[in-house]
Amino acid sequence: MTQTSNNSSFTGKGSQFIQLTSESVSSGHPDKICDQISDAIVDAHLSVDPEARVACETLVKDNSVVLAGEITSKAKLTNDDYRAIARGVIKRIGYDSDKLGFNASTFSLINLLGQQSPDINQGVDRKSKDEQGAGDQGIMFGFATNETPEFMPLPLLLSHRLLQRLELIRNDMESTGDLRLRPDAKSQVTIDYCESDLTFAGVNTVLISTQHSEDITQEELRELLIEKVIFPVLCEHQVLQHNHTDDLELIKILVNPTGNFVIGGPVGDSGLTGRKIAVDQYAGFCPIGGGAYSGKDASKVDRSASYLCRYVAKNIVAAGLADQCTIHVSYAIGVAEPTSVQLECKGTEKVALHIIVAAVKELFSFRARACHELTMANYGDWKFEQLAAYGHMGRNDLNVPWERLDKVNELKDAVERIKASGNW
Numbered sequence: 001m002t003q004t005s006n007n008s009s010f011t012g013k014g015s016q017f018i019q020l021t022s023e024s025v026s027s028g029h030p031d032k033i034c035d036q037i038s039d040a041i042v043d044a045h046l047s048v049d050p051e052a053r054v055a056c057e058t059l060v061k062d063n064s065v066v067l068a069g070e071i072t073s074k075a076k077l078t079n080d081d082y083r084a085i086a087r088g089v090i091k092r093i094g095y096d097s098d099k100l101g102f103n104a105s106t107f108s109l110i111n112l113l114g115q116q117s118p119d120i121n122q123g124v125d126r127k128s129k130d131e132q133g134a135g136d137q138g139i140m141f142g143f144a145t146n147e148t149p150e151f152m153p154l155p156l157l158l159s160h161r162l163l164q165r166l167e168l169i170r171n172d173m174e175s176t177g178d179l180r181l182r183p184d185a186k187s188q189v190t191i192d193y194c195e196s197d198l199t200f201a202g203v204n205t206v207l208i209s210t211q212h213s214e215d216i217t218q219e220e221l222r223e224l225l226i227e228k229v230i231f232p233v234l235c236e237h238q239v240l241q242h243n244h245t246d247d248l249e250l251i252k253i254l255v256n257p258t259g260n261f262v263i264g265g266p267v268g269d270s271g272l273t274g275r276k277i278a279v280d281q282y283a284g285f286c287p288i289g290g291g292a293y294s295g296k297d298a299s300k301v302d303r304s305a306s307y308l309c310r311y312v313a314k315n316i317v318a319a320g321l322a323d324q325c326t327i328h329v330s331y332a333i334g335v336a337e338p339t340s341v342q343l344e345c346k347g348t349e350k351v352a353l354h355i356i357v358a359a360v361k362e363l364f365s366f367r368a369r370a371c372h373e374l375t376m377a378n379y380g381d382w383k384f385e386q387l388a389a390y391g392h393m394g395r396n397d398l399n400v401p402w403e404r405l406d407k408v409n410e411l412k413d414a415v416e417r418i419k420a421s422g423n424w
Contacts, residue, residue, distance in 0.1 A: 028183020030271025038295030048075035142309020184264030211264030
């Protein structure tokens with residue numbers, strides 16, 4: 001692949017390159033701690049009651065955890081149960097020492113969880129499950145691009161993978177007693193694209209800010225991250241010209257650009273469920289839906305309809321019908337059918353757009369219950385908590401149903417049949 005050395009901070013019409021950027025945050029980021037706790041609570045209820053209704057928000061600050069929301073479930077969890085769930089998440093992430101200011105063993109818990117409003121519930125549950133209404137109004141998007149094997153935008157994919165590897169390296173170091181890296185971290189990747197055809201031209205900038213102990217200098221930290229995290233990830237995704245360390249000289253690499261990052265996690269900043277929805281979705285490569293995912297069961301179309309839209313868009317692109325696809329839907333609370341469905345391929349479609357639309361109408365249902373059933377198709381093989389860090393889409397490491405490509409052949413067949421019939 002071509003590698004460029006264009007590190008300008010502004011591009012526009014007439015420039016040689018277009019620069020696009022995405023970011024990610026680690027599992028130890030305050031907002032992501034909250035997403036994981038909220039989803040662990042969803043999992044705890046669904047493991048007992050698959051039809052549980054859960055809307056759970058979490059807030060963390062210093063050494064305190066606040067739970068709030070509404071739950072209707074056959075699982076009767078106590079305050080001690082919720083404390084144990086939160087403790088398990090916090091300890092797994094790596095906050096297990098008073099030195100960090102946030103400790104799985106000593107945090108205080110405020111539990112403000114209550115019962116779901118019957119006014120809302122009457123709009124969702126029906127005698128026939130197929131008539132299930134949407135849990136709320138809202139707009140949702142699904143997106144896919146053939147830019148990567150995961151059908152995700154490259155800058156976002158690299159941002160996630162950098163932090164996943166950083167967490168792996170940190171855990172390996174901690175297992176040997178090396179505690180120089182700490183859980184809170186952010187990443188950001190800027191990619192150069194050729195303006196003429198929007199093809200990949202090179203990695204422009206890689207940024208990682210990571211919490212650390214006072215026992216490591218910034219020079220040591222930079223060397224460690226380049227050697228153990230940045231170079232291996234860029235090689236794995238084949239975005240360097242020769243997969244040689246010399247290639248890194250053409251990339252602007254920023255490590256902790258403000259200097260020390262010793263104070264982090266909930267001590268450095270408060271956290272709240274649902275504040276990283278761009279990171280969870282597509283990081284600006286398509287419009288962002290109005291609602292968060294974490295802390296919600298599959299009756300909430302904020303979550304389940306977004307997954308269904310991703311499923312449809314990914315199968316369209318994998319079928320070769322378009323290079324990229326965006327699906328936009330909207331719902332009214334208590335209504336089974338969406339109020340709108342829009343499909344857009346931004347001119348990358350390989351067959352007429354109305355034929356793709358006709359094939360989608362033939363093969364997919366966007367009813368609220370269809371969204372619910374797709375989301376829960378093999379729940380138990382994976383858990384929502386696993387999705388609450390490093391993105392809900394493009395997760396080939398988990399067998400989530402919305403990442404399957406089981407409609408590719410059916411879409412191809414439907415398109416050919418519709419074209420032949422002229423019935424569109």
